[in-house]
Amino acid sequence: MKHKTSTRCVLFDLDGTLADTAPDLGAALNRVLMEEGHPPLPLEATRPVTSQGVRGLLRVGLKLEPEHPEYQAHAQRVLSHYTAAICELTRLFDGMDQVLATLESSGIKWGIVTNKHTRFTEPLVSALGLTERAACVISGDTASHPKPHPAPLILACDRAGVPAAQTVYVGDDIRDIQAGRAAGMRTIAAAWGYLGEGEPIHRWGADAIVSDPSGLLGALSHEHVQ
Numbered sequence: 493m494k495h496k497t498s499t500r501c502v503l504f505d506l507d508g509t510l511a512d513t514a515p516d517l518g519a520a521l522n523r524v525l526m527e528e529g530h531p532p533l534p535l536e537a538t539r540p541v542t543s544q545g546v547r548g549l550l551r552v553g554l555k556l557e558p559e560h561p562e563y564q565a566h567a568q569r570v571l572s573h574y575t576a577a578i579c580e581l582t583r584l585f586d587g588m589d590q591v592l593a594t595l596e597s598s599g600i601k602w603g604i605v606t607n608k609h610t611r612f613t614e615p616l617v618s619a620l621g622l623t624e625r626a627a628c629v630i631s632g633d634t635a636s637h638p639k640p641h642p643a644p645l646i647l648a649c650d651r652a653g654v655p656a657a658q659t660v661y662v663g664d665d666i667r668d669i670q671a672g673r674a675a676g677m678r679t680i681a682a683a684w685g686y687l688g689e690g691e692p693i694h695r696w697g698a699d700a701i702v703s704d705p706s707g708l709l710g711a712l713s714h715e716h717v718q
Contacts, residue, residue, distance in 0.1 A: 508685035
């Protein structure tokens with residue numbers, strides 16, 4: 493990659509940006525649904541809420557919000573099933589491994605910043621074979637606050653030894669872009685991800701929107717991410 497920018501590190505959100513975790517998360521929900529006597533949901537129904545974690549899954553699957561008295565019990569059941577099969581169907585998005593390899597060969601560090609808790613992040617990143625390759629892995633309970641607060645991204649830069657001004661954050665949720673901007677880094681919205689609900693991607697305020705992982709290298713090769 494011809495690298496023209498001052499970018500020294502690229503940080504990635506995990507679910508919906510680096511890896512397609514929706515199939516395993518949806519399967520965990522479906523196990524609970526079937527235990528409750530409900531039919532399983534197709535992946536098309538659960539994929540859009542994957543970035544919201546269990547909260548989104550239970551809203552779609554059982555119409556439960558966090559304040560419901562049965563929410564916590566069902567949430568723990570979903571997480572238990574997910575823990576038992578955390579990387580059976582999960583894969584890096586097509587082209588992402590080549591992106592990581594190119595960054596590495598170009599001397600550019602990369603890391604992961606996710607709101608997923610450590611007890612899920614670490615085994616998943618390990619199963620994907622990324623633990624030793626990443627300059628840092630920051631989970632939702634690693635820093636003082638999760639995204640959209642900038643704390644996780646600031647901590648990631650500190651651990652990677654790279655200033656925020658020379659770091660780009662890539663994510664598929666508006667919270668990723670908000671966190672990255674608040675941390676003082678450039679941001680790229682991953683249009684191949686889950687995107688979630690709410691504001692459309694072109695209104696998130698990202699410096700660039702990229703349609704698939706293969707487009708990341710082109711976006712990073714510009715003097716300014718636009």
